[in-house]
Amino acid sequence: MGPESDPDAVVDPRLRVYGIKQLRVIDASVMPKIVSGNTNAPTIMIGEKGSDMIKEDWGIRIRSGQVRYHGISLDTGLGSGGTPLAHAVDGARLVGMAGGGNQMHKIIRSYAAIGGLLLRRLRAGCVSQTAPWGCYRTCNATLECSALKTRPVVATPRHDRVRGRKPPAGISYYNYDRLDPESPIINRKTLYKEYDFVIVGGGSAGAVVASRLSEIPSWNVLLLEAGPDENEISDVPSLAAYLQLSKLDWTYKTEPTGRACLGMKNGRCNWPRGKVLGGSSVLNYMLYVRGNKHDYDHWEAMGNPGWNYENVLHYFKKSEDNRNPYLAKTPYHRAGGLLTVQESPWRTPLVLAFVQAGTELGYPNRDINGADQAGFMVAQGTIRRGSRCSTAKAFLRPVRLRKNIHIALNSHVTRILINPTTMRAFGVEFVRNGHRQVVLARKEVIMSAGAINTPQIMMLSGIGPRDELTKFGIPILKDLPVGENLQDHVGMGGFTFLVDKPVSIVQDRFQAFPMTMEYVMRAKGPMTTLGGVEGLAFVNTKYGNRSWPDVQFHMAPASVNSDAGARVRKVLGLTDQLYNTVYKPIANKDVFSLMPLLLRPRSRGWVRLQSKNPFVAPLINANYFDDPLDIKILVEGAKMAVQIGEAQAFKQFGTRVHQIPFPNCKDFQFGSDEYLECHIRTISMTIYHPVGTCKMGPAWDKEAVVDPRLKVYGVKGLRVIDASIMPTIPSGNTNAPAIMVGEKGADLVKEDWLHKSQ
Numbered sequence: 001m002g003p004e005s006d007p008d009a010v011v012d013p014r015l016r017v018y019g020i021k022q023l024r025v026i027d028a029s030v031m032p033k034i035v036s037g038n039t040n041a042p043t044i045m046i047g048e049k050g051s052d053m054i055k056e057d058w059g060i061r062i063r064s065g066q067v068r069y070h071g072i073s074l075d076t077g078l079g080s081g082g083t084p085l086a087h088a089v090d091g092a093r094l095v096g097m098a099g100g101g102n103q104m105h106k107i108i109r110s111y112a113a114i115g116g117l118l119l120r121r122l123r124a125g126c127v128s129q130t131a132p133w134g135c136y137r138t139c140n141a142t143l144e145c146s147a148l149k150t151r152p153v154v155a156t157p158r159h160d161r162v163r164g165r166k167p168p169a170g171i172s173y174y175n176y177d178r179l180d181p182e183s184p185i186i187n188r189k190t191l192y193k194e195y196d197f198v199i200v201g202g203g204s205a206g207a208v209v210a211s212r213l214s215e216i217p218s219w220n221v222l223l224l225e226a227g228p229d230e231n232e233i234s235d236v237p238s239l240a241a242y243l244q245l246s247k248l249d250w251t252y253k254t255e256p257t258g259r260a261c262l263g264m265k266n267g268r269c270n271w272p273r274g275k276v277l278g279g280s281s282v283l284n285y286m287l288y289v290r291g292n293k294h295d296y297d298h299w300e301a302m303g304n305p306g307w308n309y310e311n312v313l314h315y316f317k318k319s320e321d322n323r324n325p326y327l328a329k330t331p332y333h334r335a336g337g338l339l340t341v342q343e344s345p346w347r348t349p350l351v352l353a354f355v356q357a358g359t360e361l362g363y364p365n366r367d368i369n370g371a372d373q374a375g376f377m378v379a380q381g382t383i384r385r386g387s388r389c390s391t392a393k394a395f396l397r398p399v400r401l402r403k404n405i406h407i408a409l410n411s412h413v414t415r416i417l418i419n420p421t422t423m424r425a426f427g428v429e430f431v432r433n434g435h436r437q438v439v440l441a442r443k444e445v446i447m448s449a450g451a452i453n454t455p456q457i458m459m460l461s462g463i464g465p466r467d468e469l470t471k472f473g474i475p476i477l478k479d480l481p482v483g484e485n486l487q488d489h490v491g492m493g494g495f496t497f498l499v500d501k502p503v504s505i506v507q508d509r510f511q512a513f514p515m516t517m518e519y520v521m522r523a524k525g526p527m528t529t530l531g532g533v534e535g536l537a538f539v540n541t542k543y544g545n546r547s548w549p550d551v552q553f554h555m556a557p558a559s560v561n562s563d564a565g566a567r568v569r570k571v572l573g574l575t576d577q578l579y580n581t582v583y584k585p586i587a588n589k590d591v592f593s594l595m596p597l598l599l600r601p602r603s604r605g606w607v608r609l610q611s612k613n614p615f616v617a618p619l620i621n622a623n624y625f626d627d628p629l630d631i632k633i634l635v636e637g638a639k640m641a642v643q644i645g646e647a648q649a650f651k652q653f654g655t656r657v658h659q660i661p662f663p664n665c666k667d668f669q670f671g672s673d674e675y676l677e678c679h680i681r682t683i684s685m686t687i688y689h690p691v692g693t694c695k696m697g698p699a700w701d702k703e704a705v706v707d708p709r710l711k712v713y714g715v716k717g718l719r720v721i722d723a724s725i726m727p728t729i730p731s732g733n734t735n736a737p738a739i740m741v742g743e744k745g746a747d748l749v750k751e752d753w754l755h756k757s758q
């Protein structure tokens with residue numbers, strides 16, 4: 001370090017390398033002369049001072065509560081100088097990598113792709129396995145990780161490790177790498193021939209089951225997942241919709257009925273499902289909702305002992321790590337579980353108006369997962385430090401080093417192997433990298449492939465309705481109503497309110513770079529919104545009652561127009577005519593939307609085989625509005641949505657309903673019951689909650705596929721543990737209930753086998 005006039009100087013007094021922009025040196029090499037004493041403390045001092053200089057030079061400008069970063073890449077490392085530096089610059093939300101010798105590197109990178117927001121995320125716990133720019137597995141050296149804050153972390157260069165030089169720092173780095181509970185799971189290439197339990201599908205429920213069963217050290221467990229691991233896009237809450245129609249989605253579509261989805265291409269609704277470790281908890285909008293206590297008391301009353309509210313509440317709480325203290329301390333929640341639940345750290349003023357509007361309509365602002373459900377609330381979601389907390393992150397990553405759990409990705413199960421004489425399931429057949437393989441199950445095969453794929457695989461294996469299996473020449477092992485009883489929450493999509501103030505999420509207005517930096521470095525900002533949904537409410541129409549509301553509202557500070565047709569219209573599958581007529585004229589305008597949805601549909605659909613080929617998608621008939629009461633309730637819900645939009649609380653924003661009529665509804669008076677019904681039938685929006693296709697019920701229930709211990713009737717060694725067992729759909733979003741089924745299902749397995757061995 002020295003002034004410009006010093007011919008020996010490499011860096012200036014602000015530690016910037018002469019003649020090269022954006023390159024600094026911050027370590028012992030900047031000392032113009034050796035200090036009179038040992039050099040560690042002075043080097044730490046340089047790190048401290050260097051970080052302050054970076055802050056000053058690049059600036060963290062705080063304007064109206066928003067933080068913007070103007071620095072792209074900073075150079076440092078994790079030696080004596082680099083460690084305090086990384087911690088000092090914005091609370092250590094930086095990634096540190098050590099270069100050779102004392103040369104230090106620090107890189108914060110983000111870049112825009114898909115719609116300006118594709119992100120390589122370098123924050124703790126949610127990091128990529130391989131850095132996009134080269135040889136470093138950088139993320140292992142990420143410093144911001146709550147579990148590691150107490151540990152001294154000193155990283156060493158990867159290439160030092162590669163060359164076999166392993167200084168003590170190297171050991172520390174190695175342990176960090178191996179022991180970080182949030183490191184990605186290990187994808188096992190070589191599998192045993194036989195396991196105690198083979199679990200099919202690592203989704204919301206399957207990940208929980210695998211994690212909990214592997215708590216018994218004497219059991220070994222194999223989890224087979226058809227999809228790959230999560231990626232950086234799926235980490236970002238606001239990008240939830242970008243995963244649909246991607247390779248992480250099974251990309252299903254419903255059959256046309258002529259009663260619903262009329263504004264979608266070919267009258268078919270898109271039905272995304274997660275094809276990825278973590279399943280639909282990786283695609284979902286992260287909303288944490290448990291349903292109504294009467295739902296579960298009703299399950300028990302239907303002949304399912306042990307499934308009443310009090311019982312399932314224990315399992316909801318078992319998973320939960322609620323990070324909002326105002327809730328964590330109530331009897332309905334807890335902190336300390338594996339699944340992180342919290343509000344998004346960012347919100348628009350519109351959601352506060354929404355909650356306020358609820359009080360005007362006589363509904364309190366309350367915990368909709370608490371003592372009573374009817375009310376309005378700022379949504380809680382399954383996010384951790386601003387990123388998606390899928391079930392793979394919550395339940396599988398922490399157990400990745402257990403010796404008795406193997407996870408095999410990209411392993412598509414095609415059939416359950418069942419001995420027709422003993423009627424016992426003894427293994428599964430699957431295809432991985434084009435090769436057909438078989439694995440055996442000593443104790444049980446557990447189906448957790450979700451409400452569409454579990455029935456498909458069961459039918460392909462000879463368990464299903466006789467007529468259906470006969471159609472495809474599949475030998476019938478057990479005639480059961482598999483695939484029937486399909487239920488989903490259907491809502492009124494695209495119900496849009498214009499506002500006069502710049503308060504909503506408009507893609508045009510958000511600058512990708514500062515927004516991305518705010519997310520990467522501070523886990524805050526618009527990218528942490530729960531798939532765009534901010535507010536939730538449960539209300540009752542004239543057909544329902546206060547203790548068991550029949551309509552839910554999702555409030556989003558955006559609508560179909562907010563990205564000018566780039567994404568949302570595609571994931572909904574809207575026809576060009578509908579989009580161009582109704583939403584294009586207001587592209588990028590400030591809006592919010594309210595989606596009323598039907599909580600307990602009377603209509604029932606089905607999942608059936610389309611082919612004997614396991615790689616051909618099954619047929620799905622959502623059968624929305626088969627029962628006429630369903631649409632009547634939704635029309636009442638739509639009228640309540642208008643009341644909310646017109647409430648005093650929203651007046652400050654100049655709110656009004658967007659009034660361009662749908663082309664197919666323009667014969668009806670805008671806003672009339674007939675018009676609202678037509679709107680609902682046109683954008684009949686799934687909330688992605690299919691359940692019920694392997695219904696749980698007592699032996700006398702003709703519709704039941706599994707008993708209350710989730711064992712398949714008539715087949716030994718086979719259980720279903722996922723959303724397909726739900727006899728009726730819970731009154732709320734289904735991720736938390738599917739996780740609860742996973743928790744309880746795992747306990748049932750433990751009870752049965754541990755009791756047997758005793």
Ligand SMILES: Cc1cc2nc3c(=O)[nH]c(=O)nc-3n(C[C@H](O)[C@H](O)[C@H](O)COP(=O)(O)OP(=O)(O)OC[C@H]3O[C@@H](n4cnc5c(N)ncnc54)[C@H](O)[C@@H]3O)c2cc1C
Pocket residue numbers: 200201202203204205206224225226227244272273274275276277278279280281283284285286287288289411412413414448449450451453454457687688689690722723724733734735736738
């Ligand atoms: C787009 C979207 C948004 C949603 N938003 C919310 C929300 O905000 N809040 C909420 O509570 N709920 C939401 N849900 C619903 C919720 O996520 C699901 O109800 C829940 O994840 C279902 O859990 P599951 O375990 O039954 O199935 P899944 O989580 O779907 O898991 C099934 C797993 O099995 C795997 N699999 C399937 N077939 C095979 C095979 N042949 N071989 C091997 N593996 C196989 C799949 O790849 C998948 O990983 C949403 C769902 C979607 C799709």
